[in-house]
Structures are given as structure tokens and as C-alpha cells.
Amino acid sequence: MTEQPAIRLDQVSKRFPGSEVEAVRSLSLDIPRGSIVALIGPSGCGKTTTLRMINRLIEPTGGRIEIEGVDVTSRAATELRRGIGYVIQQVGLFPHRTIAQNIATVPKTLGWDRARVDARVEELAELVGLEAEMLDRYPDELSGGQQQRVGVARALAADPPVLLMDEPFGAVDPIVRGRLQDELLALQTRVHKTIVLVTHDIDEAVKVADRIALLNVGGILEQYASADELLRTPANAFVEEFVGEDRGMKRLTLRLVSDLIVTDGAVVDAEADRSAVPPVLRAANSDWFGLTQDGRFLGWVSRQDYEAQPSTALADLPRALPAAQVTPDSTLRRAMEVIMTSDTSTAVVDDGGRFGGVVTLEQIRAGLAAPEGS
Amino acid sequence: MFDLPVLQARNPIIRWSYFVDEWDQIQAALQQHIELTVIAMAIGIVVSSALAGVALRYAWSLPPITAFSSFLYTIPSVALFGLLVPYTGLSRTTAVIPLASYTLLVLVTSIVDGFRAVPAEVRDAADGMGLTPRQRVLQVELPLALPYIVTGLRIATVSTVGLVTVAAIIGQGGLGRLILDGLRRAFWTPMTIGASLSIVLALLLDAATYGAGRVAMPWARRGRAS
Ligand SMILES: Nc1ncnc2c1ncn2[C@@H]1O[C@H](COP(=O)(O)OP(=O)(O)O)[C@@H](O)[C@H]1O
Ligand SMILES: [Mg+2]
Secondary structure: OOOOOOEEEEEEEEOOOOOOOOOEEEEEEEEOOOOEEEEEOOOOOOHHHHHHHHOOOOOOOEEEEEEOOEEHHHOOHHHHHHOEEEEEOOOOOOOOOOHHHHHOHHHHHOOOOHHHHHHHHHHHHHHHOOOHHHHHOOHHHOOHHHHHHHHHHHHHOOOOOEEEEEOOOOOOOHHHHHHHHHHHHHHHHHHOOEEEEEEOOHHHHHHHOOEEEEEEOOOEEEEEEOHHHHHHOOOOHHHHHHHOOOHHHHHHHHOEHHHOOOEOOOEEEOOOOHHHHHHHHHHHOOOEEEEEEOOEEEEEEEHHHHHHOOOOOHHHOOOEOOOOEEOOOOEHHHHHHHHHHOOOOEEEEOOOOEEEEEEOHHHHHHHHHOOOOO | OOOOOOOOOOOOOOOOHHHHHOHHHHHHHHHHHHHHHHHHHHHHHHHHHHHHHHHHHOHHHHHHHHHHHHHHHHOOHHHHHHHHHHHHOOOHHHHHHHHHHHHHHHHHHHHHHHHHOOOHHHHHHHHHOOOOHHHHHHHHHHHHHHHHHHHHHHHHHHHHHHHHHHHHHHOOOOHHHHHHHHHHHOOHHHHHHHHHHHHHHHHHHHHHHHHHHHHHOHHHHOOOOO
16 A cells, blocks of 8 residues: 555546637546656646646546545635645736735735744745845845745745645746756755646756656646656657657766766875886776875876876876866766766765765766666 | 806906905815715715626626716716706705716726736736635735726816816805806906816825825835846
């Protein structure tokens, strides 16, 4: 018996009045508690409709939606919505209310007392990274990215367990979007909400979602899987085309260097005798060797320099700058970039400067061949 | 209707002693004028709010409502008084009905435009956060419609103050009575006073409405972020 999902869509359908076809057809989806699920698909495939059926801004014409096992239609719609955060692309802040008042909307509606509301507003401003002086401003006085943060803070105000987000970062420029995505991920590690996020951007889905539901026109579920699985084994031609030709490259952004089994590579201690070098180079079949000192990585030295300066101590040989290295939590994409753009080998060095091996293209290829977490 | 005597050139535009002698009259006329204006506006606001509410709820009803309000607006006030006298007599009611009717076109239009100008995403956010329809209208849509509504109120107020002068012909007093009195007696002073006070009153009420709007819309006073 598996754990009950936070949200369950059971054969949900929606046919709009006056429309021949169903916008969403018999969609079943279990959304696990505390996870971020991305609803993705081409324009008009029913993503927004699906999302809005969860908080009953749209009423389904068939099927059943449960939150924590309770049918959403068993409660008054307004009461239900106060317990569900809702964030939209256009943000929809109330222009006549200050940022603090905007954030306080649901707590006030729920009748919280003033002190509690004020404390909560401050807490949320901190949580989403808004400076306190923004709180007395009006929405028009904020940038697009700041407004979107307020939108998220407002949705989280009454601490709802579920957050619905409809293309929340679609209206900001790519740099701000990337930052907001990072902030959402950081936020999620603190709040552990069940988040349903609508997007049409596969990269966004791959970056932020634990699971991706790929819909086709008519709200037909083509595949529901982790990003890695979706990219590694697309269920059909539609999925394969949607995720793009570069799905292998996209998977590189999902995996970390720490997922790989790295080799020691050609490395010698800086205090060692020069005679230690040739066997190491031969064993690794390499023209570069790394120098370490007490386990800390110092840099890369070429065979050429080693041979050209026969009487120089290892520690005094010239090293290639900047030293090609990545951290264990670098993505494989980053590792590949470093490998491709440097002549030397590429070292794995942790934040404390300790040498953890070398990473090669061969290891990356081997790592991608296996599913995530194996 | 009146036999207007020719005004004489020597007749001064204003005779200041009139103020002292007829102060009670002037004050009473001003008070009646304000009362008629306020009553007509109040009724106009209530009726147009109801009509705008219907128009916003049932989109098909806006054209007939606008047509009806326009039709009322086209009837000359004197003719409307004449039509009403057989039913409501030479009463304040007879004066107020046309005055209130004339406000409907501009007020209904401004309320409807104001509510329609509320951004769809703001309405969506209000619903999505679980505000009831009533909370949404009062807390979100009405404040955001205010710029339009205040403009409508200003136009309606200024035109009502001017129109109230006509109520004097059915004996309902107001500053129009001073003007009529001056015309009858070929005496500039009451006419000047009546007309000037009417203008001043219109300007004051306009300024007051504008000021109240500014106070009610602090967000509109702030500069925009670039
Ligand atoms: N209120 C509505 N009335 C009629 N049809 C609608 C309405 N909302 C959406 N649709 C239709 O339903 C389909 C799915 O729309 P939507 O859920 O907004 O798509 P998406 O968010 O994936 O782009 C589209 O064909 C759209 O035209
Ligand atoms: Mg959409």
C-alpha cells in the first residue's frame, strides 16, 4: 500500500460550455506530498484548466479531485481556496494595496489578529527575499521579479500545504527567471509544500520538478515520470519530440559529479621525488599530472615542462592556470564544459580544497547510461 | 413665458447693499440649492449603481440601459417638469426626478467602465485566494474602479449644480430663484449673485470630490517604478 498522494486526480474531464471537444479528457494523476510536479505540454493542451480545477476556479464536468483524500467539492469553494496557494504569471497583485497588505490578504480574510498578521508578513518577506522597506510600497513601485516574489509570499501567507503555480516565471526575463527558479528550490527545502507548477518550458520543468506530467492536446497524459526518466526513456514519439533532440544534454544538467564513479588519475604528491612521475603518467596514459599536498589539490603540470626542466623540484614546476577543476556538486554539464575547454585533465575538488579524483568524458557517458539514483 | 424688461445700462452689475438687506434670502437660496443637488446626486448614485450592477452582471443589458439613460438625458428639463407637474405637482419631487435622471448616463457609464477596467488577473487572483464575490467587489474591484467613478461624479455634480437653477421655475427655490428674480425686476444684482454662487458652488463641490478621490486612492499618488 503506497502513501496517500497529497492531490489525486481521478479520471477528471472538462468540457467547456459550447465546446465540442473536451479540454481535459479523463486525466488521472497522483501528486505526492511535498513534491514539485510540473504540468507541461504545448499551448492549449489543458494545463491551466487542470490547475484551476484543483482549486475549483473551474468545475470539472467529470471525475473527481481529492486533496488529502477529501473530495474538493465537499467544501465551499472560497474556503477550499483559502487553503491553497495560487500564483499566476501576471501575478495579479492588488495595485491599490501595499505589498504588506497584499501579502496579508488571506490571513486577514481568515480573521487573524493584527500582531499575528504583521509577524507573518515579515517572516514571508524574509522567506522570499524581499527587503523590509518594500513592504510599504505599492506593486507598481516594484520590478517584475520583485512582484513575482510578492506573489509567492502572498500565496504562502496562510501556510497552505498546496501551492498551485501557473507559469509563475513566464513574464520575467531569463536571468531573473533563473534566479526565481533557484529561489523556489531553496524555498521548497524550507517549506516542503506540494507544488503543482504549470510551464511550457521543458528546461524549467527539468530544473525544478521532481516529477513531470507531459500533456498532449485534450489534456491527455503522455508520460508522467521524473525528469531523468522522461529524458532518458521517452514513452513515445510525442514525448521524444517535445523534450527535444538535446535531451541527452539536458540530462547533463540533472546529474552531479558526485553521482559518478571517478578515478584517481595521474596525481603525485608535491613533496615526492621526481622519479614518481613517469609511472603515474604511463598508468594514466596522460600528458598531465596533478600535484597534491597533504591531500589538497595544487594544480596541473605538463609532461613537457617536467621533461624540459630535469633538475626542478616537482613543487616548483609551472602549473596551468586556471586549474581545471569542478566540485562534487557541479552538474555534469558544467564538468563537460570544463573538460572540453581545458588541455589538462579535470580534477574534482571539494569546497575544502581536497582532491577527490579526476573526471573524464568517458565517466560522464557511463554515468548517463544508467538511470538516476542507480 | 416671461416678459423680460430691457436691462438698463446704468443698472450696476452688483449693488453691495443687497447682500446685507437680502442676506437671509441668499442664504436660504444657497441652502436649497445644495439640498437639491445632494438629493438629486444621492438618488442618481443609488439608481445608477443598481443599473450598472445589472449591466455588469448581464452584458446584454448594457445597450438598453445606456439607451434609456441617453433618452432621459435628451429630454429638455423644462419639458420634463411640465410632464411631471400633473402627477407630482409643484413639488421638490418634480424638481428632483429630472435632476437625478440626468446624472444616470454619466454615472452608469463611469461605473461600468471602471469595473471593466479592473485587470482580469487581479480578479482572478482575488477569486483564487478565496475572497467571496462580495469581498472581491468591495475590497478589490470598487477601489480599482474609483478613478473612473470619481471622474463621473465630478461631471455629474458640476452639471447638476448648474441644472438646479432651473428648479426655480417650479417654485423649488435655489439660486435660480435669485436669477429669476433679477430677470423679472430687470435688476442685475440678484442675477449676478445667483449665477456667481452657482459657479462657485459647482467649483467647490468639484474640488471636494476630486480631493476626496485623492484621499481615497493613495496608491494613485505614488510615482511608478521605472
Ligand atoms: N473559459 C473557457 N471557455 C472555453 N474554452 C476554454 C476556456 N478556457 C480554456 N478553454 C480551452 O480549453 C483548452 C485548454 O486551455 P488551457 O487549459 O488554457 O491550455 P494551456 O494552459 O495548456 O495553454 C484550449 O483549447 C482553450 O481554448
Ligand atoms: Mg495556460
